[in-house]
Amino acid sequence: xxxxxxxxxxxxxxxxxxxxxxxxxxxxxxxxxxxxxxxxxxxxxxxxxxxxxxxxxxxxxxxxxxxxxxxxxxxxxxxxxxxxxxxxxxxxxxxxxxxxxxxxxxxxxxxxxxxxxxxxxxxxxxxxxxxxxxxxxxxxxxxxxxxxxxxxxxxxxxxxxxxxxxxxxxxxxxxxxxxxxxxxxxxxxxxxxxxxxxxxxxxxx
Numbered sequence: 001x002x003x004x005x006x007x008x009x010x011x012x013x014x015x016x017x018x019x020x021x022x023x024x025x026x027x028x029x030x031x032x033x034x035x036x037x038x039x040x041x042x043x044x045x046x047x048x049x050x051x052x053x054x055x056x057x058x059x060x061x062x063x064x065x066x067x068x069x070x071x072x073x074x075x076x077x078x079x080x081x082x083x084x085x086x087x088x089x090x091x092x093x094x095x096x097x098x099x100x101x102x103x104x105x106x107x108x109x110x111x112x113x114x115x116x117x118x119x120x121x122x123x124x125x126x127x128x129x130x131x132x133x134x135x136x137x138x139x140x141x142x143x144x145x146x147x148x149x150x151x152x153x154x155x156x157x158x159x160x161x162x163x164x165x166x167x168x169x170x171x172x173x174x175x176x177x178x179x180x181x182x183x184x185x186x187x188x189x190x191x192x193x194x195x196x197x198x199x200x201x202x203x204x205x
Contacts, residue, residue, distance in 0.1 A: 041110065041180055047103035056094040056199070061087060068096055085126065086134045093202030094133065101194040106187065111147075114186040118163055119143045133201060139194035148185045151178060160187060 054068040057075060064080045064087060078096075080087050120142045127135040146160040149167065155175035160168045172178060 041108035041185065042177055043105075043107045045103060045105040047101070049099060049101045052098045052100075054096045054098065056090060056092055056096060058092060059087075059090050066090060066096075080134070083126070083136075084134050086128050086130070086132060089131065089133050090199055091202070095200045095202065097198045097200065099196040101192075101196075103192045105190045105192075108148075108181055109186045109188065111184045111186060114145060114188055116143065116188070117145050127198070133199040135196075135198035137194065137196045139192070141190065141192045143188060143190045146187045146189070148181060148183050148187065150183060151181065 052071060054070050056066060057069050058067040059065075060067075064084070066078045066080060066087075067075060068078060069075050120140070122140045123138070125137050127137065144163065146162045146168070149159040149161040151158050155178045156172055158170050158172060158178070158181070160170060162168055
């Protein structure tokens with residue numbers, strides 16, 4: 001999960017405040033216009049879930065590697081960590097159901113009004129009982145903050161000063177979404193990821 005947090009922290013720079021430019025995709029145009037008139041700061045959340053069912057092709061118990069075939073026939077290896085206690089129950093022909101959820105939430109605040117700074121949490125839960133096929137859920141959430149350092153004259157880019165002192169230039173697709181954003185505003189970016197895995201026995205023919 002440390003790797004997951006690292007991926008979150010890196011990827012959210014590419015996904016994050018660009019969400020300011022997709023604000024109108026996340027809520028009706030009328031609501032966006034009303035928010036602009038009332039002087040509200042942008043706030044948007046985008047989320048999606050992906051469900052995949054794969055078939056177990058081989059299991060290397062010693063190396064803890066499960067080889068699976070995806071729905072499109074693609075074959076790949078999965079390394080089962082020590083937290084997977086029931087690996088011995090996984091057999092060739094079993095199906096592995098994987099559900100992946102991710103969301104990116106971006107909120108802009110006036111200077112000094114942001115409720116919290118950077119944070120990161122990780123949680124995991126085993127759902128399988130001893131002797132059952134492996135199943136469980138693991139999730140992570142990371143929040144990173146920044147300050148609007150500058151806005152280009154044509155409102156096509158915004159320069160953010162991250163909490164570590166580095167700068168990030170973000171392209172803005174719709175400049176109307178910057179009507180209520182000013183230099184000095186604070187930005188809070190929260191990325192949530194969750195992965196649920198359940199191994200089920202092969203159907204009897």
